[in-house]
Amino acid sequence: MMIGAFERLGAAMRRLRVFAVSESRRGAPVARKSLPCRAPVRKSPAGRKMIAFGARFMTNADVARVFNEIADLLEIKGESAFRVNSYRRVARSVGELAEDINEVAARGGLAAIPGVGKSSAEKIQELLDTGRVTVREQLAQEVPVSLLELLRIPGMGPKKAALLWKQRGVDSLDALQAAIDAGGLADLKGFGPKSIEKIRKGIEFLRSSGARTRVGVAWEIAERMRDAVAAMSGVTRVEHAGSLRRGCETVGDLDLLCIAADGPSVIERFTKLPDVKDVLAAGDTKGSVVVEYAPGRSIQVDLRVVPAESFGAAWQYFTGSKEHNVRLRERAVRRGWSLNEYALSQGERIVAAASEEEIYQALDLPWIPPELREDRGEFELTETPLDLVTAGDIRGELHMHTTASDGKFSIEEMACAARERGYEYICITDHTASSAIANGLDAERMREHIRAVRAADAVLDDITILVGAEVDIRADGSLDYDDDLLAQLDWVVASNHYHMSDDRDANTQRALAAIRNPYVNLLAHPTGRIINRREAMPIDIEAIAAAAADSGTALEINSNHLRLDLKDQHARLAAERGACISINCDAHHVSHFDQIRFGVATARRAWIRRAQVVNTWPLKKLRRFVAKKRSAAKH
Numbered sequence: 043m044m045i046g047a048f049e050r051l052g053a054a055m056r057r058l059r060v061f062a063v064s065e066s067r068r069g070a071p072v073a074r075k076s077l078p079c080r081a082p083v084r085k086s087p088a089g090r091k092m093i094a095f096g097a098r099f100m101t102n103a104d105v106a107r108v109f110n111e112i113a114d115l116l117e118i119k120g121e122s123a124f125r126v127n128s129y130r131r132v133a134r135s136v137g138e139l140a141e142d143i144n145e146v147a148a149r150g151g152l153a154a155i156p157g158v159g160k161s162s163a164e165k166i167q168e169l170l171d172t173g174r175v176t177v178r179e180q181l182a183q184e185v186p187v188s189l190l191e192l193l194r195i196p197g198m199g200p201k202k203a204a205l206l207w208k209q210r211g212v213d214s215l216d217a218l219q220a221a222i223d224a225g226g227l228a229d230l231k232g233f234g235p236k237s238i239e240k241i242r243k244g245i246e247f248l249r250s251s252g253a254r255t256r257v258g259v260a261w262e263i264a265e266r267m268r269d270a271v272a273a274m275s276g277v278t279r280v281e282h283a284g285s286l287r288r289g290c291e292t293v294g295d296l297d298l299l300c301i302a303a304d305g306p307s308v309i310e311r312f313t314k315l316p317d318v319k320d321v322l323a324a325g326d327t328k329g330s331v332v333v334e335y336a337p338g339r340s341i342q343v344d345l346r347v348v349p350a351e352s353f354g355a356a357w358q359y360f361t362g363s364k365e366h367n368v369r370l371r372e373r374a375v376r377r378g379w380s381l382n383e384y385a386l387s388q389g390e391r392i393v394a395a396a397s398e399e400e401i402y403q404a405l406d407l408p409w410i411p412p413e414l415r416e417d418r419g420e421f422e423l424t425e426t427p428l429d430l431v432t433a434g435d436i437r438g439e440l441h442m443h444t445t446a447s448d449g450k451f452s453i454e455e456m457a458c459a460a461r462e463r464g465y466e467y468i469c470i471t472d473h474t475a476s477s478a479i480a481n482g483l484d485a486e487r488m489r490e491h492i493r494a495v496r497a498a499d500a501v502l503d504d505i506t507i508l509v510g511a512e513v514d515i516r517a518d519g520s521l522d523y524d525d526d527l528l529a530q531l532d533w534v535v536a537s538n539h540y541h542m543s544d545d546r547d548a549n550t551q552r553a554l555a556a557i558r559n560p561y562v563n564l565l566a567h568p569t570g571r572i573i574n575r576r577e578a579m580p581i582d583i584e585a586i587a588a589a590a591a592d593s594g595t596a597l598e599i600n601s602n603h604l605r606l607d608l609k610d611q612h613a614r615l616a617a618e619r620g621a622c623i624s625i626n627c628d629a630h631h632v633s634h635f636d637q638i639r640f641g642v643a644t645a646r647r648a649w650i651r652r653a654q655v656v657n658t659w660p661l662k663k664l665r666r667f668v669a670k671k672r673s674a675a676k677h
């Protein structure tokens with residue numbers, strides 16, 4: 043189904059160069075030019091409405107949020123770091139869990155989650171059962187919960203919030219604003235005029251921003267800012283850092299690092315770029331600005347000017363993640379060294395600083411690709427995994443739409459755009475009858491459509507156009523087309539668009555039924571989530587991965603930046619269970635092919651290797667994958 047919102051990005055994205063979010067061994071981005079597409083660009087109609095998702099339930103993210111809040115409240119109250127950290131550990135473990143927390147609880151496995159002991163397990167259980175945790179309720183009696191709002195101000199931690207509350211009675215954003223306006227923070231230790239001004243701007247920023255920015259939006263801004271800085275005289279290098287470089291699905295702030303002859307002048311020019319709506323800070327080596335990308339929606343962009351001799355240390359430090367860096371620092375400390383954004387050093391002696399490779403090497407580690415820097419097993423690596431999938435490995439797209447259903451371009455136009463990207467094959471997978479809202483094809487129209495795709499394939503050279511369909515999975519798990527029609531298709535995508543319920547078992551059974559169909563080759567956007575808009579439906583990823591692996595069915599990483607579904611942790615689990623992955627743009631427009639970078643980044647975060655991704659394979663091998671499943675069903 044088309045997601046109208048990212049149409050807005052289309053025009054701008056067409057102008058952008060195509061970058062894999064991946065990086066080579068040496069850390070330089072792998073660039074590949076995309077030729078302009080000859081296909082005419084048509085105006086798109088207003089976006090279509092998404093199907094609303096059902097009622098609320100406690101997700102892993104909900105549980106993680108509550109435990110983080112408890113940690114914050116404890117810290118504000120002044121409790122021991124030990125106690126605070128034990129709650130943070132639980133939050134992180136649950137947040138990263140691939141399995142649904144409700145399912146873990148049902149089989150009595152809460153206490154076995156890493157970082158979760160018996161007493162935390164009881165608290166999680168209480169939260170799942172009642173929607174409350176007693177310890178949080180008790181804390182709320184002692185510490186105003188509205189103080190948590192303050193923590194969303196950039197640079198404001200629990201300790202500062204505690205000071206504001208205990209010394210000045212500030213207990214909310216509004217109270218803080220009022221205190222600043224009335225000059226009530228003067229003389230408060232740690233709150234000089236500069237830091238008060240920063241807080242004031244922070245509050246303003248907070249009011250104009252909300253959740254984290256989706257990577258598709260952040261990427262565009264980051265690229266524009268990077269290009270602008272790179273074009274400044276005296277600048278010899280500019281790089282992305284932070285969660286954008288790690289390929290995360292959403293981004294808090296954008297971080298840019300550069301090497302430049304004249305730092306203050308670069309920062310000054312940076313704060314005057316046309317995108318800048320507000321300047322939060324401008325010093326000799328660091329500038330912080332706010333960029334507004336939609337009415338009332340903005341993102342903070344930081345630029346740091348770093349000496350060439352310590353660029354590696356800075357890049358490593360500002361790329362994060364926090365968890366990865368904590369572990370890396372521990373390694374340094376064990377050797378009697380220290381590690382910060384300036385260097386890895388032993389007292390006065392610098393051990394390594396200029397490049398990331400040197401720093402990792404000095405700590406007996408291979409260079410770790412940014413997407414893996416999450417403290418999820420990367421410290422056990424003995425060499426850099428060179429076969430993580432890259433955008434350059436993708437040979438074709440196996441999920442896209444044309445004007446036959448809800449796409450904006452014809453078969454030939456989509457094929458032409460794909461060919462110009464260097465793809466060897468594509469599969470046209472228009473919607474089927476249940477997707478009436480998307481002008482889905484009934485069996486009769488589909489037979490005609492098959493002839494049209496075959497005809498286009500006969501005419502176009504240098505690319506193979508396969509014919510397929512994105513077949514709707516019905517409520518009972520059956521498909522929109524019968525097997526006779528499916529057998530005429532080269533590749534079949536199955537999707538659940540309309541039956542995403544709160545019933546985990548029902549959702550799972552629908553997906554499993556589709557996977558068991560001998561003609562289904564790909565389960566698309568398996569959890570149905572829309573980032574920042576709709577939660578994933580509850581579904582048993584492990585069971586789906588196992589069935590996919592057994593039957594020779596691929597699972598999708600949908601690259602649309604609103605979906606990124608499967609998400610990284612789910613995709614990793616699926617691949618570890620032996621399921622093949624297919625990374626597709628679900629393109630409804632020729633410009634959507636650009637989104638492949640987000641799907642590839644997600645796959646890399648899932649530690650997925652080139653060989654595990656079916657659309658990196660030559661067409662012959664892909665056809666064998668399809669034939670094998672079909673013939674297995676006959677025996």
Ligand SMILES: [Zn+2]
Pocket residue numbers: 043512537539566567
């Ligand atoms: Zn779909």
Ligand SMILES: [Zn+2]
Pocket residue numbers: 043441442443512628
């Ligand atoms: Zn689709």
